Amino acid sequence: MQGNPSEGPVEHRPLVGEAERVSKTFGETRALIDVSLGVSAGECHGLVGRNGAGKSTLVSLMTGLSRPDHGTIRLAGEAATGLADRSAWLKKVACVYQRSMVVPPLTVAENVFLNRPTSRRGTPVVDWREMRERAHAVMLEWGFEVDVDQQASTLTVEQRQVVEIARALSIGARFLILDEPTAALEKAAIERLFDRVRRLRDGGVGILYISHHLEEIYEICDRVSVLRDGELVLSGQVRDVNQGSLIAAMVGSMPPRRVTEIEAATTPAALGDQMLEVSHLSVHSRGGSVDDVSFSIRAGECLGLVGLDGSGSATAADSLIGLVKPRSGWVSIHGQRVPPGKVDAVLSRGVGYVPQDRHARGFAPQLGVAENLTMSVLERVSNALGLVSVEARDAIGEQQVDKLHIVASSLQQPVSSLSGGNQQKVVVGRALATDPSVLVVVNPTVGVDVAAKERLLDTVGQARDEGMAVLVVSDDFEDLRICTRLLVIVRGKISREFTQPPWDRQQLISAVEGLDG
C-alpha cells in the first residue's frame, strides 16, 4: 500500500506545500519517520490518522513551528527558511486550528490585519479606513460573509474560522491547513465550509484537510494520505481508496470490529424502572435555549438527544445536571425531585456526567490519571476523617484504566500529557467511577480517533446493558448506535421521536435540520 504521493493528475500543478522525507523524534518517540507528502495548488488533500499518528507533528513542521530532524519542507516550490523568520512562513502557509486564534476584543478587520501595518506609507499609525477596506476586499474576493466591523468576541465558531482563513489569504498564503475544521460546527455550517473549501480550491489554494470524519474526506478531498505510528502508510486518489482500506490503513492490523455498521441496531433489553424524568424544562442560554422539554429514561434504556450545535440539546443536559438553572420545569431522579442548579446534589443521587467540552469541564490537566478518575468519588476513597487512601484511589483508577483501555505511563501521569482520546476516556471513566444509575454524556467522542471512539461507545453501551439509564446528547450520528430511542431537538423544542433502530440517516438529518415538522 506504500503510495507515492507524487502521482496523480493534480501533480501537473505546482506544489504549494511539500514535505520531503521528513523525520522527527521527540525523546525516544519517533513521531514521524521518512514521510513525504505534497499538496498541489487547487487540491484538497485529506490527512487522516489516529490520535498520536503524527498529524500534529507534520503540521508543526509544515507551518514552521518546529524543524525536521531529517528531510526538507518546501513551500511554493522553495526550500523553507529558518524558523526564526515567522513572516516568511506566514506568507506561504497557515493552519486553522480547532482552537480559536482570533483576538476577541478586536474587530474582524483588526484580526485580519493582526500585527501588520495598515497604512499606505508603512508608518505604525493605524489607518482604520484602509484596514477596513482591505479586509472587506478580502472577504468579497473569496465570497466570505462576515462583517469586518464586528467585534471578534461575537463571532460564531464558523465565522472565526473564516476570519482566520481570510487573514492567511490576505497575507498571501496559498497553502492552508485545516485541522479538524468541522469538529465544532453544526451540519449547515459544515456544508457552508465545504462550499468555501471548494471555492478556495478552485481559486488555486492548496488545502491539507485533517479530519476524523472519513465521510468528509470522501465528500471534499481529491487525495488522501494516512499516517500511522509516524509513517505514511497510504496515499492516493480518494476515488481509488474505499472506506474499508482507509480504515485498515489507519488502525493497522486491528480493525475495530463495528466500524462498518455505524448505525447498528441494538435490541433494547427488558426495561427497568424509570430512573430519570425531565418535566417541562425551559432554560434560557446563549448556547441554545430549551423550551418546554420533557422526557424520561428507564433503566437499561439509552436515549439519544439529537440536535445541532445551538439547538439546546447540550443546554438541556447541562441544566438537568445542575450547571445551568432552568427558568421553569423540574428534574427528578429515582422519582425524587432534585433542587435546581446544584451539581453536587444531582451527582450524589447517582448520576454520572460527561461534559460537552473536556478541556473546559472534563479534567484538571495538572493532576494525574487516578486523581482525575476519582474526582467525583473523593468520599469513597477517603475515610471518616476525610483522609484519602492512595490504595483505594489507585484501585478505582486501575479499574477504569482497564475498562476503557486508557494508555498512560502511570496512574500519576498528568492528564494534560495524554492524547485527546485518552483524555476523553479519563472523563468518561470519572463519570463511571461513581457507579451511577443514570449516565449523562454530551458529545462523548468529539475529536477522538476511531479506535478510542469505539472503545468509549462500547463502554457506555455496556453500562446500558448492565441496567444504567443513559442519556446521550450528540450530533455525531455514530454516537447514536448505542441508543435505543432518539429525540430530535430543533430550536429548543423536541420535534420528533425515533423509537425503532436502526436509524435512518436521511430521516434523521432532515429531522435535525428541522426540515419536517
Added chain:
Amino acid sequence: MAERVVEPAATTQATPMRRRDPRLMVVNWFRELTLVPVIILLMIAGALVNSVFFTSSNLINVAQGGAALGMVVVAESLILLTGKFDISLQGTFGLAPLLGAWLIAPKASEGLGTEWSSWIGLLVVLLVGLAVGTFNGISVIKGNFNAFIFTLAMSILLTGLQLGWLGGQTVYHLPAAFIYLGSESWLGIPVAVWVTTAVFIAAALFLRYHRVGRAMYAIGGNLEAARAAGIKVDRIRIGVFMVASVLAAVGGLMQAGRVTAVTAGQGSDLIFGVFAAAVIGGISLDGGRGRMVGALTGVILLSLVTNILTLSNISSTWIDAVDGAIILVALGIARVIGTDRA
C-alpha cells in the same frame, strides 16, 4: 512504557501500567527542592558576611521572624492553590492582634482597660480573622468580585482601621498568655517556630491526603471540571478564605508576641514577601500547582536574605533595593531549574 512521551498509536489493548512512576516522583521532589542549593549558598554567604550569622541566637531569631511570615505564606498558598488570592491577609495580620490586644490591655498602655482574661483577647484575634475571611470569601466567590481589586481595597480598609482605631498608637503591656505564642520557647526553640512548623506539616498532609485537599488541587487546576465532578467548589473556596485569614491572624499574634506590642504599622508591606516566598517556592499564581515543601523553602530563603542583609554592612537605605534584586535572582534560578514557576 515509562519512557513514552507521545502515546503509542496502535495499542488498543491496555498494556500493563505502573501505578506509580518512580521517575515522575523523583522529578516532582526535585522540583520542590530546587531552592535548597540556593539556601545553602546563602548560608555560606551569611557566614562570610558576619561571624554572628552562625550563632544559635541569630538562627533562632531568623526562625522566629520566619515563623510569622510562614503562617501567612501557608495561608496565601492555600488560597493560591484554589486559584484565587487575598492581599488583605496583611491587614488581618495587623488588625486582628491589635483589636485583641486593645480589648484587654490596660488603659495606660492604649488598651480599653477591661482587664479581661487573655483568652478573650485571643478569641477576638481569631474571630476578627474569621470575620474578615468570611467576608472576603463570600464577596469574592459568591459576589463574583475580582479577588485582586476587592482584597486590595479590603487591605487598605483594614490597615486604615488599624491606624485610625488608636490614632496611630502602639498597644503594649500585654498579658503573658497573649504574647505566649510569640515570646516563649520550648526546648530552646520559640513556640512560634514549633507552631508554624506544625501548621506547615499539617497543611502539607492535608493537601496530600485529605479529600478536601485533593479537591483544592482539582479546583485550582480546572474549576469547571471540579464543579462538573460534583465537588462543592464554592463552599471549599470560601472555607479556604476563612482558614487563611485565621492563620494570618495567628501569624500576627506571633509577631505581636515577639515584640510584646502591637504597632499601628504591623503587617504593612508584608504581603509582597508572602507572595514572593510562595511563588519562589513553586506555588503557581494560576492555581492548582505547588506544594507546601516548596513554600517552606521559599520562606526560609526570604528570611535568610533579610537576616543576612541586616547583618551585612549595607546601608539601611539600600536594603530594600538589594532585597528586591535578590528575590529577582531567586525567581530566575527557580524558573531555570523548575518548570512551571514564576
